[in-house]
Amino acid sequence: MMEEQKLEWTCHECRSKLPKVGNLNTPVRNLRECDTNAARSEEQATGLGNVTFRKNKSDGNQKAKVSQLPITGSHRKIDDSLVSAISEQVHKVILLELPGIISNIMKTELLSIKEDLQDFRKSIDFISTGYDEMKITVDKLIKDNLVLYNENDALKSTVAGLSERLNTLEQHLREENVEIQGVPEHQNESLPKLLEQCSRVVGCSFKEEDVIKCTRVAKLNKESKLPRAIIVKFRSVRKRDEFYSAVYRYNKSNPNDKLNTSLLGIGGDKKSVFVSEHLSPTNKILHAAARQKAKELGYKFVWVKNGRIYVRKMEGSHYIIIKNRESLGLIC
Structure with missing residues (x-):
């Protein structure tokens, strides 16, 4: 006897207690579709399909014994196929519903991200506008500063020239x-x-x-x-x-x-x-500075003639005319 047949084999005692026909609603027994159709055909042939039978007291015990019967290989195959069908249905449902769920989640999240990006873009636009305005202002200030720098140089030269002329005029008035x-x-x-x-x-x-x-x-x-x-x-x-x-x-x-x-x-x-x-006030200050530096560097002679300051290191050496502060660098 093969192993599969052994699993499907039922003893005589158990077989004698099972109902011969009908009783299709038992929770344990799983009939094939062909067996179910055959039983229904038999009920219709005998005319007992609509007859209600009294419940036998031994049915409860019999059902309990049936529930304790071992599950055969065919039953396992049916359970596996049922699980497989359920799994397939669940898989199909998931495949059908999952895109919508994911789409809703992504729409919700992307909406929040979109709002954040819009706020960020507004901030960037504001900063960009401010930067452009600041750049225009800085460029204008640079140009103005260059103009002022050139004007300042020109004014410095003018002031230096006027100061020299004023000093010459003051010295001329004191001649x-x-x-x-x-x-x-x-x-x-x-x-x-x-x-x-x-x-x-x-x-x-x-x-x-x-x-x-x-x-x-x-x-x-x-x-x-x-x-x-x-x-x-x-x-x-x-x-x-x-x-x-x-x-x-x-x-x-x-x-x-x-x-x-x-x-x-x-x-x-x-x-x-x-x-x-x-001497004029400017020449007095210049004369004092020339005497101080000449003393530090060992020059023997410092004198003034016709409003001009002269310096000579020793007798016979060439004299130096001190006209302004820059001329003090000649004393060396």
């Missing part, structure tokens, strides 16, 4: 003047008499009308304790040069007793008196 420094101030001093005494000491005679004005001027440095300088304005440059040359010759002839307060008849401590050309 008849001499400046006397180191004379102590007194309340009742007479500057014309002081100038007359100075001219007698240095050996330079001039008439009263040769002097236009003689006065003290304010200090450039308000904190300086030195007395204010005396400015003498002569009628002509020639008279100014005569007096200035006489002072120079006297100091050179008397190196141990140069012009001082004692010689001018001023009491108190003996102090040196200096006579020089009257």
Whole structure:
């Protein structure tokens, strides 16, 4: 006997307890479609298809015993085919429904992404517009800055030229003047008499009308304790040069007793008196800077003639004209 036949084999005791026909609604027994149709045909032939039979008390026990029967190979095949059919149906349903589900999910998610992208695009457009406006503004500022830079250079050149011309004009207005420094101030001093005494000491005679004005001027440095300088304005440059040359010759002839307060008849401590050309404020600052640098670099001579500043390192060497701040670099 084959294994499959053994599985389908039923003992006589169990077989005798099974109903012969009908009873098609048992939960355990699975009849083939052909067996079901045959049973229905038999019921119709006997005329018992519509007859209701009384329930036998032993049916419950019989059903319980039937439920305990082993599942045969044919039954397993039917279950497998049923599972396969159900799985196939489920698979078909999934294939039919899944695209719609996925589509709905994607529509929902993509709608949110689309809204975010729209907001992002608006932000980018706003930034782009702002950048374009800023770029236009920056380009305009660059052009304006270039124009202002060129104008500034031109103005610097103009100011430098005007400053030089103004300094030349101021110095020209002072060409008849001499400046006397180191004379102590007194309340009742007479500057014309002081100038007359100075001219007698240095050996330079001039008439009263040769002097236009003689006065003290304010200090450039308000904190300086030195007395204010005396400015003498002569009628002509020639008279100014005569007096200035006489002072120079006297100091050179008397190196141990140069012009001082004692010689001018001023009491108190003996102090040196200096006579020089009257320089403009710009030339005064330049003269002081030239003297300082010449002292640092060992130059022996620094002097002023006709409003110009000269520097010479030693006797016999070539002189240097100091015209402006840049000319100080020539002292080396």
